[in-house]
Amino acid sequence: MTKRIFLLLFxxxxxxLPFQPAQAQAGGPVYVVQPGDSLSSIAGRFNxxxxxxxxxxxxTDPNQLAAGQQLVIPGLEGITGVLNxxxxxxxxxxxxxxxxxxxSPELFRKLNHVVSPSEFYVGVSMIVPSEAERPSxxxxxxxxTGESLxxxxxxxxxxxxxxxxxxxxxxxxxxxxxxxxxxxxxxxxETITNGLPPAFVSAEMRGLPLKQGGTGVIKVKTLPNxxxxxxxxxxxxxxxxxxxxxxVALQGVHALLPPGVYPLRLDATLPDGSRQSYEQFIxxxxxxYPEDPILYVDPATIDPASTEPELQQLIQVTLPAxxxxxxxxxxxxxxxxYAESTYFTSRYGNRRTYIGQGTNLTIPGFHTGLDFGGGDGxxxxxxxxxxxVFAGPLTVRGNATIIDHGWGVYSGFWHQSAIQVQVGxxxxxxxxxxxxxxxxxxxxxxxxxxxxxxGIQVDxxxxxxxxxx
Numbered sequence: 437m438t439k440r441i442f443l444l445l446f447x448x449x450x451x452x453l454p455f456q457p458a459q460a461q462a463g464g465p466v467y468v469v470q471p472g473d474s475l476s477s478i479a480g481r482f483n484x485x486x487x488x489x490x491x492x493x494x495x496t497d498p499n500q501l502a503a504g505q506q507l508v509i510p511g512l513e514g515i516t517g518v519l520n521x522x523x524x525x526x527x528x529x530x531x532x533x534x535x536x537x538x539x540s541p542e543l544f545r546k547l548n549h550v551v552s553p554s555e556f557y558v559g560v561s562m563i564v565p566s567e568a569e570r571p572s573x574x575x576x577x578x579x580x581t582g583e584s585l586x587x588x589x590x591x592x593x594x595x596x597x598x599x600x601x602x603x604x605x606x607x608x609x610x611x612x613x614x615x616x617x618x619x620x621x622x623x624x625x626e627t628i629t630n631g632l633p634p635a636f637v638s639a640e641m642r643g644l645p646l647k648q649g650g651t652g653v654i655k656v657k658t659l660p661n662x663x664x665x666x667x668x669x670x671x672x673x674x675x676x677x678x679x680x681x682x683x684v685a686l687q688g689v690h691a692l693l694p695p696g697v698y699p700l701r702l703d704a705t706l707p708d709g710s711r712q713s714y715e716q717f718i719x720x721x722x723x724x725y726p727e728d729p730i731l732y733v734d735p736a737t738i739d740p741a742s743t744e745p746e747l748q749q750l751i752q753v754t755l756p757a758x759x760x761x762x763x764x765x766x767x768x769x770x771x772x773x774y775a776e777s778t779y780f781t782s783r784y785g786n787r788r789t790y791i792g793q794g795t796n797l798t799i800p801g802f803h804t805g806l807d808f809g810g811g812d813g814x815x816x817x818x819x820x821x822x823x824x825v826f827a828g829p830l831t832v833r834g835n836a837t838i839i840d841h842g843w844g845v846y847s848g849f850w851h852q853s854a855i856q857v858q859v860g861x862x863x864x865x866x867x868x869x870x871x872x873x874x875x876x877x878x879x880x881x882x883x884x885x886x887x888x889x890x891g892i893q894v895d896x897x898x899x900x901x902x903x904x905x
Contacts (some may be wrong), residue, residue, distance in 0.1 A: 437558075460527050460538050465565065467506040467519040474498075481563070483549070484511045512547075514616035515565060515696075517651070519547065522564045523644045526654070526700060526716055527632050530556050533602050536573050536618045537564050537620045546700050551689050557697050558643030559719035573602060573618035580790075585611040585716060592619040633712035635704035640716070643851040648723035649691040649785045649895040656894050657682045658701060666851050668718070669698040674757040684905045686843060688892030691785045691802045692857070695722045728803065735792030737877035738799045742831045750838075750848070752889040753826050757844035763820035763865070767899040769887050770849065771808040772866060773815040780883055782807040784895040803887035807898045812853050814872040818863045819847055819885070819899075833884075834876025837869055844902075848886035 453734065467478065475498050479486045490498070492510045509519065524533075530553035534541060544550065547563040577588055585608045589596040596608045603617045615633075632639060635658055642653040652668055656675065664675035666686045675683040701715040736742060772776045786803040818839060824844070826838035833850035837857060840846055853873025863869055874881035887896040 446458050465509050465515045465517055465519050466506045467509050467563075468521070469501060469507060470521045470561075471499065472504045473503070473835055475501055475830040478507065479507075482509050482512070482547075482609070484509065489636070491691060506638045515543065515547075517565045519562050520566055521561050524556055524558055524560045524562060525644065526558050526639045526641050526702075526718075527636075527714070528556065528558075529553070532616055532618075533562070535616075535817070536604065537566070538573065539565060543570050556719045557719045558641060558700060559721070561748055562644075562768045568605070572622060575619045577617050577619055579611045579613050579615060579617070581613040584608070587617075592621055612730060626687060632714050633704065635659050635706055635712045636702065636714065639702060639714075641700075645719045646689050647719045647721050648695070648725070649893075650689050650723070650883075651889050651894050651898060651904065652685075652687045652689060654700075654702075655905070656684075658704060659706070661707045663884075664702065665699070665705070666713075668700050669693065669720075670790055671892065673702075674844055674890060676759060676761065678905070686845065686889050686905060688889035688894040689720060690892050691723060691725065691804075691895075692840055693720060701826065714785075723785050725787055727783065728788045730789050730791055730893045731879065732791050732793050733877050735797050737832050738790045738792055738797060740799075743799075746830055746832055746864045749830075751891065753838055754846040754848075755891060756840075758840055758842045761842040762822045762862075763841045763845070763887060766821040767896075768817075768865060769808070769900060770816050770819050770847075771810065771814075772882055773817050773868070778808045778810050778814075779885075780807065781809045784893075784897060804893045808883040808885070810872045810881065810883055812871070812873055814883075816849055816852065816868045816870045816872060816883055817869045819896075820849070820865050824857045824859055824863060824869075825858050825862045827857055830876060832877045834878070835870070835873060836876075839863060839869070843905075844888075844890040846888040848888065850884040850886065851882065852876050853881070 442788065475488055475489060484577055488510045489507065492508050499660065506669065533546060543565065548567065575592060577592060579588055584871065586596045587600045590609070593600070599617065599619055601608055602619065613810045637657040637659065639656045642655070645692060646652050654673065656664055658664065658681050661683055664683050666673040669689070671687055673685040673687055675685045678684050697717040697719055700718040701713060704712045769775065784801050784803060784806050788801050788803055790799045790801065792868060820841050822839040822841040824837060825840045826836065828836065830836050835852040835855050837849045837852065837855055838846055847872060851873050852870040852875065854871040857863060857869045872881055872883045885896050887894050887899060
């Protein structure tokens with residue numbers, strides 16, 4: 437009788453207890469979902485089927501995903517711990533990442549499908565497994581000329597054999613001057629880099645990966661009295677001092693630049709006139725800009741005979757990189773004075789096709805700024821402090837004003853019904869500089885705000901969301 441009751445209770449439990457999906461590989465490895473991830477992209481990244489990924493994690497809805505969520509990854513036998521996504525920054529290398537994380541080359545290649553160390557582009561996301569028993573090597577050291585591995589080990593409060601093992605050296609004699617090594621202990625607060633010449637103490641790039649229309653922020657700390665330069669894609673970089681031998685450069689990325697890898701080079705000129713350089717490729721990704729409806733406009737406003745000279749004029753005005761930074765803190769909307777009655781009528785980067793009314797003249801392009809709706813006469817205010825460097829009528833842009841904010845950053849305001857500032861005038865944030873209008877190439881009155889960063893138009897919305905530099 438007792439056995440019969442037990443059997444009935446056992447069978448009954450199948451109907452009243454909720455089904456729990458099998459957790460094959462319970463305990464690891466686990467991937468932490470990153471912003472922008474999808475289940476299909478994660479499955480593709482680890483070369484597993486979407487069905488298996490959903491089943492092992494008990495997911496029934498493919499849209500059931502959130503940043504920070506932990507997913508068990510099936511099919512990775514022998515791998516445990518947490519699989520972290522790490523974005524490669526300037527100065528990182530295949531060797532330095534393996535040394536710092538203590539991940540074997542075989543495991544790293546398996547997780548990232550790496551064929552060659554040359555695939556280490558700045559901005560690429562790599563999977564790095566972390567385990568509790570693996571030592572944390574956060575102290576970056578570099579042997580000076582004539583300095584032995586034993587001397588470095590003593591300074592780091594470790595032994596020469598451990599230091600050699602951590603950095604995959606053959607022995608105490610294998611440390612080369614200028615090579616970057618890692619040791620246990622607290623880091624010095626600098627960005628972890630490798631392969632940089634001695635003039636560079638640290639280097640980092642913010643907001644990776646860079647997108648079309650984005651603003652690159654490059655922050656470099658050097659030895660005293662070092663002058664910095666370089667290039668990003670094909671534009672020369674202009675560096676400005678901020679603090680403690682640290683310099684910053686801002687560089688825009690063109691909205692029509694094809695996604696791919698491009699050069700990023702840093703040049704350091706030392707007080708004695710000698711020069712040290714470091715170059716690494718950087719990944720530029722798509723901005724995923726949509727296509728606007730075809731716009732039919734006055735042929736004169738898209739005729740290259742008038743548009744090209746006007747564009748060259750703007751380029752010349754916005755070319756100088758003023759060493760004085762006028763703005764402080766955040767940029768604000770130039771439509772702040774009528775914020776309750778406006779909205780975005782068109783965003784930066786949208787692909788466009790212009791057709792001259794009554795002609796076959798067709799010009800492809802993109803929207804170079806951010807449009808705010810609004811009627812004639814509404815006030816336009818300065819998004820940040822600066823100096824007026826242009827104020828006057830243009831064929832395409834109508835009544836235009838350009839403000840120099842310093843460090844190669846400029847704001848342009850087109851199509852105004854009235855300009856209320858003059859060249860040379862200093863303006864403060866939120867000061868009225870003009871009135872909304874419908875002059876130039878428009879289909880109606882609106883405020884067009886354009887932002888130039890070192891000769892390139894960038895997305896102004898980024899500057900309303902983030903603080904630069």
